[in-house]
Amino acid sequence: MSQPLPLKRQGEHHPDDGASPIKPSRLKIALSSEDSDKKNANKRLKDVEICVPIVYGTTAFYLGRKASESQSHKWTVYVRGASNEDLGAVIKRVVFQLHPSFNNPTRVVESPPFELSECGWGEFEIAITLHFHSDVCDKQLDLYHHLKLYPEEESGPQSTKKPVVVESYDEIVFPEPSEGFLARVQNHPAVVVPRLPAGLNLPSPVPIETGNGKERGDTKDHPLTQWFLNFSEADELLKLAAARQQVQAHIVKLRRQLSLVEGMPQLSKPPSTYES
C-alpha cells in the first residue's frame, strides 16, 4: 500500500518539460519589453561556475511486528542539500522512477523536500531525475541509487529503531550559469557561488514561482535528519595530500636514480657473445 503521494501543487505552467528538447536559450530572446534586465538575465557567464552540493540516498526501517511478506520495510528515497538547505531554488521537481511492481512507478515530487516514502520488501535501483527551473537549465540530470533494505552485518534480528542508510554525495555543476540564475541564488545557502569577477552587473533577481511557500523546503529539522550521514571533505583532502606527498617523494628519488644510471658508463659485455 503506497502512502498518499506528497504531490504538492501542480504548477500551471510548464514552459519547459525537461523532456522537450528546446534549444538552450543562449541567444538573447527578443523581448518586446524595454526592460534590459530581462534581456541580460539570459546572458551566460563564462568564467563563473555555480555548484550545488547535494546528497541523495535512501533510509529504510524494518517494520518489525507490522511487517508482512510483501511489506517488510518502510523506506524513503530523497535528494537533499548537502547541508540540509532548501534545494527548491534550483530544482523545480524530482521524478523518482521505481520498480515496475509498484503502482504508478513514476513518482513526481513537485516541491522540496524532494522525497518519497514507500513500503516494500525488495531492493532495486531507483532512477532519480532532477528537473531544474527554466532559468537554471533546461536539461535534466539523472542519478541512480540502489535501495538497500538489509544491513551489511547479519547481526541477528533487524532493529526497527535504526534504519539502513545509504547516501551518496555529489555536486551539481553549472559551468556557464545565466545571469538571472546567478542573481537569484547569489546568496542562497544551498548554492556555492565563487568570487564573482569585479564590475559584474547582475540584473535584479526575479523570484521563481514556488509551491506552498509556507512549508519548509529544507531538511534541517526533518524526521530523518538524525540519520543523515556527514560528508566532510577534510578527511579526504588529508588522505589525498598525504598520498601525494609520498608519491612526490618517490618521484624525486627515482629521478635522482635515473640521472645516476644515465651518468654511469656502460658495463663491458663478456666476449662470448661475439664468438659465432
Added chain:
Amino acid sequence: MDAKDILGLPKNSFPALEKKSRPHKESHRKPDGISREVYALTGGVPPLMPSLDSSQLKKKPPSHEKITWQWLPFTNSARKDNLQLYHWVRVVNGVPPTGDYSFAKYNKSVDVVKYTDEEYDKYLTDPMWTKEETNQLFDLCQRFDLRFIIIADRFPSSRTVEELKDRYYSVSRAILIARASSTGDVATHPLVKEPYNVSQEIERKRALSMVLSQTRQQERRDEEVLVEAKRIAELRTPAKAVEESQLAPSNAGAEVTGRAVPGETASPSNAQLPSITFPDNASTLASLRILRVYLRTYALDQMVQATSSSAGPRTVKRIEQTLLDLGVNLKPRVPTKAVCAEHLELRKEMLTLLNLQKQVQYKEAEGSPFRDGSYNEAPGTPKDWTFIPDTMNFGGERVSKKDQKRKGHGHPSSSAHKRPRKKASEF
C-alpha cells in the same frame, strides 16, 4: 624411347610454360653492359626503381648530324647595354642555334603605372601624400618590383608598409578607372574589384603576430574554445534533424551507458557525447561545458579517463591498486571541487611515477644485462623500498622474488615474466 614419344606429347613444354620460364630466367641472368662483379655489388638483383637500361649506357644512337661545339659570342636581350659575352654553343651541321639567349625570358618585371603630372593633379591628389613622395614611391616600386618591405626600408620619410601599399594601390586604381573608357571595362580588374583595405591589413598582421607570440596557456585555451565551438556547431545541425527520430532509441541507449556513469544527462543531443574519451584536458573541459549541467563525479570520471587513455589497462590497474594501498578511495566519498582536483593530480603523479620506474628499470637493464646477479638486482634496488609497506612496491620486489623461483615454478603472473623473458632474448 622417350616417355613423351610414347604418350604422344609434344617434345617441348607448352608455350605458356616456356614464356613463364623466360622472364623467370631473365631475372637471374646478369644484364649486359656491366660486368658480373659490378652487378653483384648491387646485390645481384635488379633495382626496384627502373633505372637506365645498362645496355644503353655503352651504345649511343649514331647521330646522322655533325655536331661540333664552338666558342661563340652572344647577346642578351634582357640587358640594356650591348655587352657581348662568349659561351660554348652546340653547332649542328655548321648551323649555330638561333633565338635569343635562353635565359632572357626570365627577366620579368612588374608593370607599375606611370602617371603624368596632369593625371596626378586631376585624380591622385591626397592630403596625406605630397606629389614628391608619391613620385618617390612609384620610382621605388618600379626599381624593386613592388617588394614593399624593401621599399619601406628605402623610403626617405618613415611610412609603414601598409601606408605605402595603400597609396600605391589607390593611385593605381584611380588611374585605371580614370583611363578606362567605361567603368564596365575595368570592373573585373582585381584592383577595382577588391580595393586594398588598410585597416583590415593592419588588423590581420596584428592578429598574426599575436598568434605567433601566444604563450602555451593561451594556445590551449584557444584550442578549448575552438573545440567547444565545433561541438556546438555539430550538436546544433544534426541534433535538430535527428532529434525526433532518435528520441526513443537514444534515450534507451543513454540509460544503458548512464547506469555505469551516474548523473549523465538523458537528453538525446547529449547521448552520444559522454562515452567518448578525450585525449587531453582541454577538450574534456570543453565538452563538459557544453553539457550545461553535470555532476562532479561524472566530470572527474571523464578527466580520469582522459589522463589514463595514454596508459595501458595494466598501468591503470596498478594505479588503482596503489590508490587503495594508500587508503584513498577510487571514487572520492566527498567529491567536492577541491577533492576532485587533488584526486586527479594524484593519479597523474602516479602515472608519472610508474613511467619513471619503467625508465629506471630499462636503464638498469641496459647497463648490466649479462651479469649473473642481474636477475636479482636489476629491478631497482629493493632496499629502497623497504620502508614502504610491502604492497606498495609496484611489483618491483615481486619480480625479483619470482625470478629466483623462475625455474622452479611457473607463475601465472604475466608482469613477473615479462622482464626475464626480455633478458633471455638478448642472448
